[in-house]
Amino acid sequence: MKLLFSISLLLTFQNMMMAQDCSCAAQFNFVTNYFEQNNPAFQKIKNDPAGYTIYKADLKKLRTEANKKKDTDLCIRLLDKYVTLLKDHHSGIGFNLNRKDLGDSTKVAVFKSSAAYRQFKKIQVDTSELYTRLNTKDIADIEGIYSDGRSIVFGIVQKENKPNQYIGVVLKTNKLLDAGHILLELTRQQDSSFDVSYNIGLLGFNFQRIIKNTTIEHGQIPFLGFSKGSVPSSQGKNYEFKELNDSTNYLRLLSFDARLTRELDSFYLTIDQAIKSKPFLIIDIRNNGGGSESSYFKLLPYAYTKPLQIDSASVWVSPENIKRYEESTTGDYKDLVARMKKAKPYSFIPQSEQAVTTWSMDSGTVYPKKIALLFNRGTASAGEGMIQYFIQSDKVITIGENSGGYIGYGNVMNAPVPCGKFTVQSTTTRYLQKSKYEFVGIAPMFRVKKTDDWIRFAQEVLSREKRSL
Known part of the structure; x- marks a missing residue:
């Protein structure tokens, strides 16, 4: 079965971006045209009159939404929805992530003073209280303390009076993140999966946020590489x-x-x-x-x-x-x-x-x-x-x-x-x-x-x- 998400640091096509229409509508049209020309699963749909009629109706609705979408980061939602129309589980949309050069303290300071960085919400948080409370959570509970195993540590907590909505609050300050920053926003879906919005712009990437639907089980968020600190690297014998x-x-x-x-x-x-x-x-x-x-x-x-x-x-x-x-x-x-x-x-x-x-x-x-x-x-x-x-x-x-x-x-x-x-x-x-x-x-x-x-x-x-x- 394929990896849902992997971060690869790739060079952006800066010269292309200046000459191209980078709207959600333009990128949506490129993706749909590419799949229709090159994807074998689409050929099955095209040769089924009833299925093709349904496909075209669904495509029209998604294209209308894409034409209205101003935030290109959020275009991933529509691109993902389109791929599901193909009924091809191994096809998908990936991210090309490019990170700013933040190699010295001066560059970090300039980045942290930018409007792009300062737009992200930061709340007052008692980190000691949260550590104490979240450390008692069961491994199966969505709430708890998560880490990437290196410098990022945050706690997932339920939003007040909103049983299906959660936030990931930074608990440990590092050179880019301050305690209290909202790193993730999560919404539980009816099938128990989660819509996860990851504020990756805080880390200097070329997206302000990336959004994916994923399962969170056994204290792990696989497509982001986060897990609860108490989770062993292997869940026992395979x-x-x-x-x-x-x-x-x-x-x-x-x-x-x-x-x-x-x-x-x-x-x-x-x-x-x-x-x-x-x-x-x-x-x-x-x-x-x-x-x-x-x-x-x-x-x-x-x-x-x-x-x-x-x-x-x-x-x-x-x-x-x-x-x-x-x-x-x-x-x-x-x-x-x-x-x-x-x-x-x-x-x-x-x-x-x-x-x-x-x-x-x-x-x-x-x-x-x-x-x-x-x-x-x-x-x-x-x-x-x-x-x-x-x-x-x-x-x-x-x-x-x-x-x-x-x-x-x-x-x-x-x-x-x-x-x-x-x-x-x-x-x-x-x-x-x-x-x-x-x-x-x-x-x-x-x-x-x-x-x-x-x-x-x-x-x-x-x-x-x-x-x-």
Whole structure:
């Protein structure tokens, strides 16, 4: 599943900004035109008359709002809303953050006396009282003391008489921030996510504030890099194995992060004999946001019953996508670029001319006889890739709720938006079969409620299967 936010210090295109229309409307039009020309998910919408009609109506409303928007920092709200129309989870809008040179005390003093800096609200705050009160907050409570692990320390507190609104108040003065500065403003949404406005202009960046919707869980604000001081860097093991009873084993996998692949492969070796000693296995990949596909490959023999079908990927050919692949430093795309240049513009071509369509193994294992695979909306990307392979097996039963729907499109390429503040992050490839699951997710065979005991439910389903073995 992709990173929601990362700060990269990039040079701004100062000469471009002077010559270009940097209004929200102009940037919105650039972004929408770019996606319509270069994004594979949009092509699906365009070829669906009913879906295209809805898209155009929604686009018209957003464009009207963009034409009225005076604050270009707030344009991110409209750009994010537009990307959701594409129903492509891996595409998005990024920030190009550029920081002022504040290398000496004179420059800092000049910056802090500027109107841009002084516009930010600062309140009177008893830091000792706040430290004492917030230090008692539970890790699951939104209120508490947060830090970037370096020089920024602030407390999130609820606004008086406003149960769903919070502010992040600076508690520790540093060279740019004073105690009492409002660093963040947060609003809880109905789905328990938060709209977060981060007053990044206080730190000398080229945005006065950036706004994103995000989840805040376990004392962490991931897309900003803040966490409660008491939160450990790792939330425990990313995997777990145990025997539930004399016939059933349980395997929990929280992540397929590429950095874990070797560790997971070693772990699988240690539990191999135990897995093959019992007829039933429950594999729990709830909230596994993905990572590397190879992180689960060594589990496939346990489920294998017949050759696995491998989905074919195709690339959307456009002049801009050709340019992005030519510029890319993440892979060797020379052959692909050559084929794209020969292809008909604005069409799909196979990503590989010699793509493998099936995957056969010598044989699967006798045990387990049945596997219950648990997944939820938090299961995404490579986690969904595992689901796709496992559901082809006669051994596998799937249980839970629809997966996240981050599986249909890939190979994200970035392009600068004029005026140097935002970047377009657009997928360039489409999977023939998996694209039907994008945004909606893969449905399980058995649905369960969030409040149910999923493991117990899986055991009950497997016990019914036992009678037919």
